[in-house]
Amino acid sequence: MRAAVTREPGSVSIEEIDKPVPAMGEVLVRLAATGICHTDLSMVSGALPAPLPFVPGHEGAGVVEATGPGVEDVGVGDHVVLSIVVSCGSCYQCGLGNLSICEVGSAMAPGGLLLDGTTRLSNGGEEFHSLLCQSSLAEYAVVPSNSAVPIPKDIPFPVASLLACGGGTGFGAVVRRTTLWIGSSVVVIGCGGVGLTAIMAAKVRGATTIIAVDPSAGARAMAEKVGATHVLDPDGDRVLRSVMELTGRGADVAIDAVGRKGTVETAFQSIRAGGEVVAVGIDDASNEVELDLYGFMMQKRVTGTYAGSLVPRIDIPAALALYRDGRLPLDVLVSETYTLDDVPGLLTNEIRLPPGRAVVCFDQPEERP
Ligand SMILES: [Zn+2]
Ligand SMILES: [Zn+2]
Structure with missing residues (x-):
């Protein structure tokens, strides 16, 4: 072969x-x-x-x-x-x-x-x-x-x-690893296959403020197409300030689908007290993150996932049913x-x-x- x-x-x-x-x-x-x-x-x-x-x-x-x-x-x-x-x-x-x-x-x-x-x-x-x-x-x-x-x-x-992989990871990151629900706000950092599917899943879950962050104009356009309510360019826009303005107190959930230096930190800073971060991406095995301890006192939570923590035989058919229905x-x-x-x-x-x-x-x- x-x-x-x-x-x-x-x-x-x-x-x-x-x-x-x-x-x-x-x-x-x-x-x-x-x-x-x-x-x-x-x-x-x-x-x-x-x-x-x-x-x-x-x-x-x-x-x-x-x-x-x-x-x-x-x-x-x-x-x-x-x-x-x-x-x-x-x-x-x-x-x-x-x-x-x-x-x-x-x-x-x-x-x-x-x-x-x-x-x-x-x-x-x-x-x-x-x-x-x-x-x-x-x-x-x-x-x-x-x-x-x-x-x-x-x-x-x-x-x-x-x-x-990518779509399942973005879908599972939202469905299996967050408490996102109707009316929630979410920041999605990185709009490749993982981030874009996370945006779709967040919309299915009922999130009403979906903020997509990506330096690529093409990726941001795609994010809007699949359900982002706002898009930000990390190179030009002031991401944290914009998230605060859009959500009032920080987002309920942030998903880091990039995994480069600083992206988990941005996710952590963009959530409200008691909010949650899901780290999904990693582009280099040596990457480390640095988070302010005070954020943990404010009951912020950080978790990660491999492959969206999918249960493949339940979640993949579910995602395809939503695709058929036009919702994913x-x-x-x-x-x-x-x-x-x-x-x-x-x-x-x-x-x-x-x-x-x-x-x-x-x-x-x-x-x-
Ligand atoms: Zn992969
Ligand atoms: Zn086993």
């Missing part, structure tokens, strides 16, 4: 490697669409650690082509979203319902391995690591069956793929589609990522000669 491969930091090439075979509890999925997430770029550049060599891609959707032994929850021909939430189902965190921080998944995925501690990706004996148990910038991926979430067949794959306009995010041959350029900044989400689409079998 054809796959994007990173052998050294900063480089990506398209190579022919062996088609993987699913083992116990795994499924083989033929990819139809895979979104490009900033985490892919950070792992390719080395800003986030990733074991080399690896096949990037962790925002995939496609069709189940084969199942390994013991798989009963998905079948051949099912359309699936490949969630980055990979869970073993039997560890302490899984027992608590915290699937996104499963102890086995959290140990294996960053190390480039599947849940049994090995990889299915190889070429003539040379092994490749699996990015976040997925590696979906390839024609096929083998994933744990419980991270392959069946979806209705009429949902377009590019839309569905967004819920694998995920299709607006699919700004441009690309092919696998564009991936080296997309992951090394040679091709500038558009506002919203760049989605790589794969030829389907009936279209092949």
Whole structure:
């Protein structure tokens, strides 16, 4: 099969490697669409650690082509979203319902391995690591069956793929990690795939003041399109002052979908006493935050989330039902589609990522000669 491969930091090439075979509890999925997430770029550049060599891609959707032994929850021909939430189902965190921080998944995925501690990706004996148990910038991926979430067949794959990582993270950050409710105010810092979906989810939840912050005019325009009531440019506007003017006392909730120096701090300063911050993004593993202790005395709360703390088989179908209903306009995010041959350029900044989400689409079998 054809796959994007990173052998050294900063480089990506398209190579022919062996088609993987699913083992116990795994499924083989033929990819139809895979979104490009900033985490892919950070792992390719080395800003986030990733074991080399690896096949990037962790925002995939496609069709189940084969199942390994013991798989009963998905079948051949099912359309699936490949969630980055990979869970073993039997560890302490899984027992608590915290699937996104499963102890086995959290140990294996960053190390480039599947849940049994090995990889299915190889070429003539040379092994490749699996990015976040997925590696979906390839024609096929083998994933744990419980991270392959069946979806209705009429949902377009590019839309569905967004819920694998970025869209699912923004949706879950609001739905699973905040107490946002009718009439709430929320600040969303960073309007990429995560932030834009958080804006949509905040609107669904009933927030009436939704303030989007992003230096890109294109991203701000998209934020307005999906539900932001106000947009701010952090380079020109005085964000904190504007938030205070718009909310009277600071926002009820702030979501940091960027994770660069100063962004969590801005989120913390923009909330009211007793408000809450959810840290969602991180662009460099060495990033730290500095918060004023007095804010904690004022009962401000800070939390974070991996993958929006999604429960994939509940939250992904729910998000798609809202999409169908026109209330979660995920299709607006699919700004441009690309092919696998564009991936080296997309992951090394040679091709500038558009506002919203760049989605790589794969030829389907009936279209092949
Ligand atoms: Zn991602
Ligand atoms: Zn677990």
